[in-house]
Amino acid sequence: DTEVTQTPKHLVMGMTNKKSLKCEQHMGHRAMYWYKQKAKKPPELMFVYSYEKLSINESVPSRFSPECPNSSLLNLHLHALQPEDSALYLCASSPLALAGAQETQYFGPGTRLLVL
Amino acid sequence: GENVEQHPSTLSVQEGDSAVIKCTYSDSASNYFPWYKQELGKRPQLIIDIRSNVGEKKDQRIAVTLNKTAKHFSLHITETQPEDSAVYFCAASKSGGSNYKLTFGKGTLLTVNP
Numbered sequence: 001d002t003e004v005t006q007t008p009k010h011l012v013m014g015m016t017n018k019k020s021l022k023c024e025q026h027m028g029h030r031a032m033y034w035y036k037q038k039a040k041k042p043p044e045l046m047f048v049y050s051y052e053k054l055s056i057n058e059s060v061p062s063r064f065s066p067e068c069p070n071s072s073l074l075n076l077h078l079h080a081l082q083p084e085d086s087a088l089y090l091c092a093s094s095p096l097a098l099a100g101a102q103e104t105q106y107f108g109p110g111t112r113l114l115v116l
Numbered sequence: 117g118e119n120v121e122q123h124p125s126t127l128s129v130q131e132g133d134s135a136v137i138k139c140t141y142s143d144s145a146s147n148y149f150p151w152y153k154q155e156l157g158k159r160p161q162l163i164i165d166i167r168s169n170v171g172e173k174k175d176q177r178i179a180v181t182l183n184k185t186a187k188h189f190s191l192h193i194t195e196t197q198p199e200d201s202a203v204y205f206c207a208a209s210k211s212g213g214s215n216y217k218l219t220f221g222k223g224t225l226l227t228v229n230p
Contacts, residue, residue, distance in 0.1 A: 040203075043205075107161070
């Protein structure tokens, strides 16, 4: 398996809802990422997990809560979101085969989120 | 932190022509420069990347050049085809420690007219 997969593909939620986005990879990658992408903009990094530990939080509001249950799975728990959080949420992974070396990040197809 | 400028923001070419997209970066410690192609509604896909120990890299119709002194790198697409139409993002990052952050340019919308 050479892909990053994400579910669901689309999600509509109200501002009082709680939902979760899921990401999975079976490439043996040890770094996983959450990005947010607004229309016609580049992806913005939200969180990075390396070896299942949170290594970067780009000052993301607490209504977004990441979780990495194991080396293949990454979740993003959503609670009390705002309409401006509507965006494409992309997951990515990279190998971490070379200590300290920057490596290619492979992106999943994303979850298109609409907050009403 | 790193800042990546990308030009042009839009580029329209005729099928068969060449297309060039240019990026500049600010952090001289950056040493990894990937290019992603994103078709409408799809994921960003890596098309080519270059590391700072190399000045040029080519893969069929796609090439990337890097000038470390001037801190700029460029994507060259030859013999463009309609399926090359997409948004292209350049990015820069540096290795070391837990620094996995890719800093993206703002993107170039490439349209290849048949």
